[in-house]
Amino acid sequence: MKVQLLVSDWCASCHQAEKVWREVSEERDFDFAVVDMGQPEGRELVSRLRLKTIPALVVDDRLAAIGVQTRQEALSIVGAAPAKLAAPTHHVGLSMGTTGRAAVHSSLVYLFVAGGFLAVKGSLFLGGFARVAPLHLFTLGFMTFMVYALGEHMLPRFTGNPVRGGVFAWLQLGLAHAGLLMLVSGFFSGSRWLALAGACLAWLAFLMFALRMWPVLWPRQAGAAGAEPPTGTIREGD
Amino acid sequence: MKVQLLVSDWCASCHQAEKVWREVSEERDFDFAVVDMGQPEGRELVSRLRLKTIPALVVDDRLAAIGVQTRQEALSIVGAAPAKLAAPTHHVGLSMGTTGRAAVHSSLVYLFVAGGFLAVKGSLFLGGFARVAPLHLFTLGFMTFMVYALGEHMLPRFTGNPVRGGVFAWLQLGLAHAGLLMLVSGFFSGSRWLALAGACLAWLAFLMFALRMWPVLWPRQAGAAGAEPPTGTIREGD
Amino acid sequence: MHKRNRLFVTFSLAYALIGGLAGIIWLYDPGLIPGDAVLLHGHIMLLGFIAMMIYGVGLHVLPRFSGNPLYSERLANWQLYVSNAGLWLMSAGWLAASNPLVLLGGVVSWAGIGMFAFNIMLTVKIHGPAG
Amino acid sequence: MHKRNRLFVTFSLAYALIGGLAGIIWLYDPGLIPGDAVLLHGHIMLLGFIAMMIYGVGLHVLPRFSGNPLYSERLANWQLYVSNAGLWLMSAGWLAASNPLVLLGGVVSWAGIGMFAFNIMLTVKIHGPAG
Numbered sequence: 001m002k003v004q005l006l007v008s009d010w011c012a013s014c015h016q017a018e019k020v021w022r023e024v025s026e027e028r029d030f031d032f033a034v035v036d037m038g039q040p041e042g043r044e045l046v047s048r049l050r051l052k053t054i055p056a057l058v059v060d061d062r063l064a065a066i067g068v069q070t071r072q073e074a075l076s077i078v079g080a081a082p083a084k085l086a087a088p089t090h091h092v093g094l095s096m097g098t099t100g101r102a103a104v105h106s107s108l109v110y111l112f113v114a115g116g117f118l119a120v121k122g123s124l125f126l127g128g129f130a131r132v133a134p135l136h137l138f139t140l141g142f143m144t145f146m147v148y149a150l151g152e153h154m155l156p157r158f159t160g161n162p163v164r165g166g167v168f169a170w171l172q173l174g175l176a177h178a179g180l181l182m183l184v185s186g187f188f189s190g191s192r193w194l195a196l197a198g199a200c201l202a203w204l205a206f207l208m209f210a211l212r213m214w215p216v217l218w219p220r221q222a223g224a225a226g227a228e229p230p231t232g233t234i235r236e237g238d
Numbered sequence: 239m240k241v242q243l244l245v246s247d248w249c250a251s252c253h254q255a256e257k258v259w260r261e262v263s264e265e266r267d268f269d270f271a272v273v274d275m276g277q278p279e280g281r282e283l284v285s286r287l288r289l290k291t292i293p294a295l296v297v298d299d300r301l302a303a304i305g306v307q308t309r310q311e312a313l314s315i316v317g318a319a320p321a322k323l324a325a326p327t328h329h330v331g332l333s334m335g336t337t338g339r340a341a342v343h344s345s346l347v348y349l350f351v352a353g354g355f356l357a358v359k360g361s362l363f364l365g366g367f368a369r370v371a372p373l374h375l376f377t378l379g380f381m382t383f384m385v386y387a388l389g390e391h392m393l394p395r396f397t398g399n400p401v402r403g404g405v406f407a408w409l410q411l412g413l414a415h416a417g418l419l420m421l422v423s424g425f426f427s428g429s430r431w432l433a434l435a436g437a438c439l440a441w442l443a444f445l446m447f448a449l450r451m452w453p454v455l456w457p458r459q460a461g462a463a464g465a466e467p468p469t470g471t472i473r474e475g476d
Numbered sequence: 477m478h479k480r481n482r483l484f485v486t487f488s489l490a491y492a493l494i495g496g497l498a499g500i501i502w503l504y505d506p507g508l509i510p511g512d513a514v515l516l517h518g519h520i521m522l523l524g525f526i527a528m529m530i531y532g533v534g535l536h537v538l539p540r541f542s543g544n545p546l547y548s549e550r551l552a553n554w555q556l557y558v559s560n561a562g563l564w565l566m567s568a569g570w571l572a573a574s575n576p577l578v579l580l581g582g583v584v585s586w587a588g589i590g591m592f593a594f595n596i597m598l599t600v601k602i603h604g605p606a607g
Numbered sequence: 608m609h610k611r612n613r614l615f616v617t618f619s620l621a622y623a624l625i626g627g628l629a630g631i632i633w634l635y636d637p638g639l640i641p642g643d644a645v646l647l648h649g650h651i652m653l654l655g656f657i658a659m660m661i662y663g664v665g666l667h668v669l670p671r672f673s674g675n676p677l678y679s680e681r682l683a684n685w686q687l688y689v690s691n692a693g694l695w696l697m698s699a700g701w702l703a704a705s706n707p708l709v710l711l712g713g714v715v716s717w718a719g720i721g722m723f724a725f726n727i728m729l730t731v732k733i734h735g736p737a738g
Binding site: 451 | 477482485490497503526533536
């Protein structure tokens with residue numbers, strides 16, 4: 001059973017419909033995807049099924065319903081699908097997840113702190129062993145946390161594969177904060193060992209991020225991502 | 239007579255409809271606006287008139303037509319409107335104008351040249367009088383041309399006011415190129431006077447840009463932009 | 477577009493012209509402007525032209541992208557005064573070759589950045605519109 | 608997402624880990640890595656982690672935003688090889704403390720940037736899809 005929910009950024013009720021279907025898809029075992037009208041896949045669906053209204057629900061390549069379904073309606077539509085075993089992955093849609101939003105906020109805070117050095121000292125570089133401390137607030141703080149946020153939000157959307165979230169994602173963010181703060185404290189206090197320990201934690205955090213992104217980029221099912229059309233062309237009905 | 243064309247980025251036929259109406263609006267004198275479904279103004283129109291399909295044509299706050307009109311159909315819809323005197327301003331919609339696209343291309347070329355110094359010399363700063371030459375390729379080349387492009391594309395969209403284009407816009411871009419190239423040549427050849435002449439031309443180009451943006455930001459009609467709702471809230475039917 | 481955001485963009489354009497003029501005068505005669513004309517030029521361009529353009533466009537666009545109204549219109553209005561005051565103080569510092577004045581201007585400008593970041597962060601909430 | 612773009616993102620993640628490791632080793636003992644370990648770390652992060660992430664995401668997103676297919680898939684494939692070769696040559700140059708090798712790597716990396724810019728410029732045409 002293949003269920004596609006057609007949505008768009010500008011459509012307020014789409015966010016509501018997505019929330020309902022996201023919950024149902026985590027309880028029942030069926031093939032679920034949120035399709036964005038702004039992407040070629042969405043445009044292809046619109047023109048193939050001549051859809052005129054969103055949110056639109058497409059089940060096995062036929063228009064099944066429009067508008068927002070209640071939880072009960074959604075469950076009855078997928079009535080045949082078996083219950084799902086608890087899984088730590090989730091599909092990504094329009095709204096950024098909680099860990100993603102937390103990473104954006106962290107990123108902005110580090111940008112602000114690094115910007116303070118730029119505004120007050122006029123440079124991201126200091127003297128002595130602390131020379132690169134503000135620079136790392138910018139690169140390992142602002143830039144890396146922004147990559148964490150956009151990576152877990154955009155790569156699953158681009159590839160259509162789910163991303164692992166939950167405890168693993170929070171642990172990654174926690175390690176990244178602890179690592180960066182230890183690294184910068186080490187630079188300022190002149191303690192090479194504190195900086196080294198911080199660098200190792202930050203590296204482990206990035207490794208966790210890379211491990212989370214790996215199955216998003218290279219999913220297990222062979223062929224699932226193999227025979228794709230060139231970038232930007234519109235896929236014909238499959 | 240007030241004509242609004244409701245469009246969205248993801249809708250291919252909207253680009254076609256916009257082209258037709260853009261042409262007609264430059265021949266006949268009526269109040270024309272392209273309204274983006276992704277903006278609050280567009281969402282307000284959708285919910286007030288319960289629109290379901292785009293492109294949608296709204297004439298004096300009533301749905302007049304959907305889909306793409308031919309030039310003849312469009313002219314008959316605005317049949318009552320008088321012919322327009324030639325005007326150098328134009329409204330901005332989904333597609334970036336020709337001068338805007340030219341400015342984006344120029345911006346990327348300067349970025350590439352400045353990036354060459356970064357890749358080969360490892361820095362945007364050199365020694366001696368030429369010290370800041372690569373830096374100005376980045377700031378007065380890449381960044382300023384990007385501001386020229388996005389300014390003339392986005393500010394008219396944000397404010398709903400037309401922007402002056404044509405010869406004036408091309409002259410601005412020409413002066414900006416000449417000024418930057420003379421400034422950089424002056425830095426490299428050690429000629430302070432060549433650099434000074436280039437700086438003056440680049441400054442005149444920016445002045446022309448500022449003069450083009452002024453009526454976009456502060457239109458003549460008092461009140462036209464005065465009583466606006468706070469950012470991000472949805473305007474109720476006017 | 478909110479009047480305050482149009483003011484931010486207008487100030488950005490004006491500072492680009494003022495900063496450009498400082499560069500032109502320096503090229504004509506490096507001694508004509510007292511203090512450090514090069515850092516004056518650079519900071520007017522960075523904190524005037526570029527930063528105010530980002531403030532004006534960001535305050536208009538980011539609430540629309542996130543689907544929430546701006547957290548505080550009043551804080552954004554104050555940010556307009558604070559950012560301008562910071563830049564004027566810093567510019568006065570470069571002209572007078574006064575390090576304390578430059579530092580004060582830097583701290584005030586930084587506060588303006590902080591007000592912008594705080595306002596945007598509470599607009600783009602951790603829990604989105606549907607959560 | 609095209610396989611080449613996924614490879615760009617994957618290389619980006621790998622270079623972040625390799626560049627991070629270089630930084631960690633330098634912190635442990637600045638003498639363990641021959642040549643200039645600090646510039647090695649910085650350039651792997653900039654030309655590996657950040658640039659390849661921009662290439663991968665940009666090649667996926669920009670054609671979609673502009674409404675045109677990518678100008679040349681083949682040029683983008685070659686860009687993957689050229690960008691990686693440039694970074695390896697430059698890294699070898701830092702390790703061997705060889706200026707000519709660093710310069711060669713810089714020129715090859717720059718060619719990769721140029722291929723990306725050229726491809727994107729011809730995708731986002733001066734005359735748009737409707738013009």
